[in-house]
Amino acid sequence: xxxTAVRGRLSWQTATVGPVTDETPRxxxxxxxxxxxxxxxxxxxxxxxxxxxxxxxxxxxxxIASAPGEPLAITVERLDDGEVSPYLTEEAxxxxxxxxxxxxxxxxxxxxxxxxxxxxxxxxxxxGVVPLRAIVRERSRAGSSVPVRLLYSSRSWEDVIYSSEFxxxxxxxxxxxxxxxxxxxxxxxxxxxxDDAMLAEVAWPxxxxxxxxxCGPTSFVESVAAGLVKLGYPAGRVKTExxxxxxx
Amino acid sequence: xxxxxxxxxxRRPEVDPARVPPGQYVxxxxxxxxxxxxxxxxLSKWTFSIDGGREPVSWTWDEFRALPTETLTTDIHCVTRWxxxxxxxxxxxxxxxLGMVDYDARYVLAFSxxxxxxxxxxxxxxxxxxxxxFGYGGSPLGAEHGGPARLLVPHLYFWKSAKWVRGxxxxxxxxxxxxxxxxxxxxxxxxxxxxxxxx
Numbered sequence: 055x056x057x058t059a060v061r062g063r064l065s066w067q068t069a070t071v072g073p074v075t076d077e078t079p080r081x082x083x084x085x086x087x088x089x090x091x092x093x094x095x096x097x098x099x100x101x102x103x104x105x106x107x108x109x110x111x112x113x114x115x116x117x118i119a120s121a122p123g124e125p126l127a128i129t130v131e132r133l134d135d136g137e138v139s140p141y142l143t144e145e146a147x148x149x150x151x152x153x154x155x156x157x158x159x160x161x162x163x164x165x166x167x168x169x170x171x172x173x174x175x176x177x178x179x180x181x182g183v184v185p186l187r188a189i190v191r192e193r194s195r196a197g198s199s200v201p202v203r204l205l206y207s208s209r210s211w212e213d214v215i216y217s218s219e220f221x222x223x224x225x226x227x228x229x230x231x232x233x234x235x236x237x238x239x240x241x242x243x244x245x246x247x248x249d250d251a252m253l254a255e256v257a258w259p260x261x262x263x264x265x266x267x268x269c270g271p272t273s274f275v276e277s278v279a280a281g282l283v284k285l286g287y288p289a290g291r292v293k294t295e296x297x298x299x300x301x302x
Numbered sequence: 303x304x305x306x307x308x309x310x311x312x313r314r315p316e317v318d319p320a321r322v323p324p325g326q327y328v329x330x331x332x333x334x335x336x337x338x339x340x341x342x343x344x345l346s347k348w349t350f351s352i353d354g355g356r357e358p359v360s361w362t363w364d365e366f367r368a369l370p371t372e373t374l375t376t377d378i379h380c381v382t383r384w385x386x387x388x389x390x391x392x393x394x395x396x397x398x399x400l401g402m403v404d405y406d407a408r409y410v411l412a413f414s415x416x417x418x419x420x421x422x423x424x425x426x427x428x429x430x431x432x433x434x435x436f437g438y439g440g441s442p443l444g445a446e447h448g449g450p451a452r453l454l455v456p457h458l459y460f461w462k463s464a465k466w467v468r469g470x471x472x473x474x475x476x477x478x479x480x481x482x483x484x485x486x487x488x489x490x491x492x493x494x495x496x497x498x499x500x501x
Contacts, residue, residue: 063500110311112311113383115383145309150307152306158485158498159485161484279339282339290338293337
């Protein structure tokens with residue numbers, strides 16, 4: 055909705071790194087203390103700018119991991135050939151300063167009332183779970199009872215972000231995992247990439263007028279979004295956010 | 303300016319900095335960004351139309367592909383910060399398409415399968431600056447990158463290069479499109495870093 059548009063100019067603000075949490079060996083959550091943070095919606099992102107001592111700068115966008123009303127936090131996956139993510143996941147320490155600009159994005163957002171009462175289907179590939187976690191937290195914070203299914207695809211159990219938080223999900227939230235590369239012994243869950251058969255089992259039937267949020271690498275988003283359309287989801291009720299490269 | 307302790311950056315000495323707008327980094331990949339599922343319109347049902355002139359004009363796929371084409375190599379800049387240099391495209395110039403329409407509007411709203419829209423000044427579509435592209439890297443443009451045809455306006459941020467484009471609506475006033483309604487810049491010049499409203 056247009057009412058969520060960014061108004062006026064977004065300026066860069068200094069942020070101080072607060073507590074950091076290692077979520078997996080490659081993924082870290084950083085709380086960012088921004089004195090004049092204007093607040094955000096679940097699903098939005100921020101721009102981060104780093105400056106070297108000779109003035110060289112690098113900017114990237116990261117999804118916000120925290121719910122509206124919670125302190126601003128981002129969850130960052132280290133990309134081996136990255137420029138900003140290795141700094142944020144390995145070098146940055148509590149008390150360091152960087153710059154943020156935001157919040158940004160008004161389409162891939164959820165608030166109580168989004169979807170006009172239908173259940174929520176959240177589908178995450180890898181660190182695509184970050185904005186969906188903000189949605190789950192906002193649902194609880196706002197006291198919403200909308201039923202949620204989160205289908206979360208990771209390479210292995212070690213790569214699952216927020217595993218302790220999702221281990222005890224709030225009432226009305228189901229988390230379904232698929233581990234595509236390796237599985238713990240005795241794993242009972244899915245062990246393959248998300249496909250149409252899995253979506254048919256996990257996704258709410260289209261007749262319940264679900265609203266879907268799909269976030270992950272392009273190949274994941276392409277196949278999940280296409281699969282949901284095949285199941286009868288109207289394209290306008292499948293919101294997507296993609297990151298990473300297709301190589302094509 | 304705030305120095306980030308311990309940040310040195312990974313500069314790419316092989317990249318000419320004069321070709322990289324502020325805040326961008328060069329990638330060799332071709333990332334994808336879109337708001338919903340990828341539409342698949344069969345070519346038999348595809349048309350490209352320009353409305354809002356004295357007469358509406360429309361081309362079928364075959365009629366469109368019979369128009370003169372150009373190949374070009376250009377740099378593209380996405381508002382999500384990646385830039386890709388020396389991309390190769392084939393398409394029909396907007397000079398050709400708008401040259402077949404009688405109009406005096408100053409703006410267009412481009413529209414696409416899936417409901418996407420984006421706004422541009424007509425002046426930015428003329429003078430060899432914009433195309434409706436159907437080929438990329440010597441092959442037909444893939445659906446995830448906007449095929450069968452997308453707008454290509456490489457001097458503006460790439461969200462202006464609407465994927466799955468189906469036509470233009472000529473307008474007297476500049477009305478925001480999809481991302482512009484969500485706070486992105488009405489014009490989107492990467493060299494002036496016009497990412498968001500007010501930039």
